Amino acid sequence: MKNVIVSMVALAGIASVASAQIGTNDGRLVFQTWNGSAWSSSVLDAAPGQTVQFRAVVSYAGNNTSVFALGGITYQPTFSNADNTGAGATVDTLGSYRNGGNQGSAIAGSMLSAAEGNDGNALASGYGRVVFGGTAANTSSQNTVTNFRHGGGAAVAGAPAGSWLRVAGSSVTNWPLAALPTAADATATNLNNINRGVQAGQQAQTNPVTGLANTFHVAGFQNVVIFRGAITLSTDTDLRTLVLSSAAGSLQRVGATNSADDNRFMTWQTNNFGSTIQTGVVTTDASIRIIPTPATAALLGLGGLVAARRRRA
Numbered sequence: 001m002k003n004v005i006v007s008m009v010a011l012a013g014i015a016s017v018a019s020a021q022i023g024t025n026d027g028r029l030v031f032q033t034w035n036g037s038a039w040s041s042s043v044l045d046a047a048p049g050q051t052v053q054f055r056a057v058v059s060y061a062g063n064n065t066s067v068f069a070l071g072g073i074t075y076q077p078t079f080s081n082a083d084n085t086g087a088g089a090t091v092d093t094l095g096s097y098r099n100g101g102n103q104g105s106a107i108a109g110s111m112l113s114a115a116e117g118n119d120g121n122a123l124a125s126g127y128g129r130v131v132f133g134g135t136a137a138n139t140s141s142q143n144t145v146t147n148f149r150h151g152g153g154a155a156v157a158g159a160p161a162g163s164w165l166r167v168a169g170s171s172v173t174n175w176p177l178a179a180l181p182t183a184a185d186a187t188a189t190n191l192n193n194i195n196r197g198v199q200a201g202q203q204a205q206t207n208p209v210t211g212l213a214n215t216f217h218v219a220g221f222q223n224v225v226i227f228r229g230a231i232t233l234s235t236d237t238d239l240r241t242l243v244l245s246s247a248a249g250s251l252q253r254v255g256a257t258n259s260a261d262d263n264r265f266m267t268w269q270t271n272n273f274g275s276t277i278q279t280g281v282v283t284t285d286a287s288i289r290i291i292p293t294p295a296t297a298a299l300l301g302l303g304g305l306v307a308a309r310r311r312r313a
Contacts, residue, residue, distance in 0.1 A: 026062030071267030072201030088235030105133030117225030169196030204274025
C-alpha cells in the first residue's frame with residue numbers, strides 16, 4: 001500500500017449550508033482517462049504494463065444561476081477488476097503522490113495546479129488533489145489517505161465481489177457500506193468510513209467575519225478538476241476491463257450519528273460568503289480495456305478462427 005495525505009475540512013468549515021433540502025441530481029462527478037490527445041470517459045484500450053493517466057472532474061448541471069463555485073464533495077476513487085495477485089511480473093499500481101501525499105492549501109507546493117489537472121502527460125512531481133486543498137485537520141487518521149487493495153488475494157474488508165483498488169483515509173480499512181438506511185446503521189465508525197474519504201472542498205471566497213478575501217478560493221462550476229492520478233497496469237496478458245469510479249456509499253451523508261437520513265450530496269457555493277446548496281450526484285465512470293500482447297492476440301485470433309470453423313461445420 002502507498003500512502004497519500006489529504007486535508008479533511010471540517011464540514012462546518014467548508015461553507016454555511018443554505019438549506020438541508022437536497023436538490024435534484026444536478027451534481028456531476030466524472031472520471032476520465034487520457035487517450036493521447038484528449039480526456040475522455042470512453043473505453044480506453046491499453047497494453048499490459050502501460051501507465052494510464054486519469055482524473056476526476058465535477059460540474060454543476062442545474063439551473064440555479066447563483067451557483068458560482070464548488071463547495072465540497074467527498075468520494076473514494078475505485079478501480080474494479082484490478083490485478084492484486086501479480087499473475088504476471090507485477091500488480092496494478094497507482095502513481096506516487098506529491099509531497100509524499102501531505103497535501104493542503106496551507107502546505108506550500110503540495111497541491112496540484114489547475115493546469116496540471118488538465119495536463120494529460122505524466123506528472124514527475126507526483127499526483128493527488130487538484131487546487132481544492134481546504135484546511136488541514138490535526139488528526140493523522142483524518143489526513144492520511146491510503147490506496148487499499150480488496151480481494152484478489154488481499155483482504156476483502158467489506159468490498160463487493162471481485163478484485164479492487166480503492167483510495168480513502170488510512171483509518172477507513174473497510175469498504176464503506178453502500179447504504180445506511182436506518183438510525184442503527186449510522187454509527188460513528190460507518191460515518192467515518194464516509195467522511196474520511198478523499199475530499200475536495202473550500203471555504204468562502206470572503207471571510208464573513210473579517211471581510212478578508214480567501215486567497216485559496218477558486219471560482220468555477222463547470223469541468224472543475226479535483227483529482228489527478230495514474231495507474232501502471234500489471235504485465236498480466238489476460239483480457240480484462242478495469243472500471244474507474246467512486247465507491248457506492250462514499251458521498252457525504254445528510255444524517256449524522258443515529259440518524260436515518262441517508263440522502264447523499266455535494267455542495268455548490270451561491271455567494272462569496274460561503275452559502276451553499278446541496279445537490280445529488282450522478283457519477284460517470286471511465287474504463288480501461290487491457291488488450292493482449294501481439295503474440296497472445298495472434299493465438300486468440302487463431303482460436304477464434306478454429307471456433308468459427310467448428311460452428312460452421
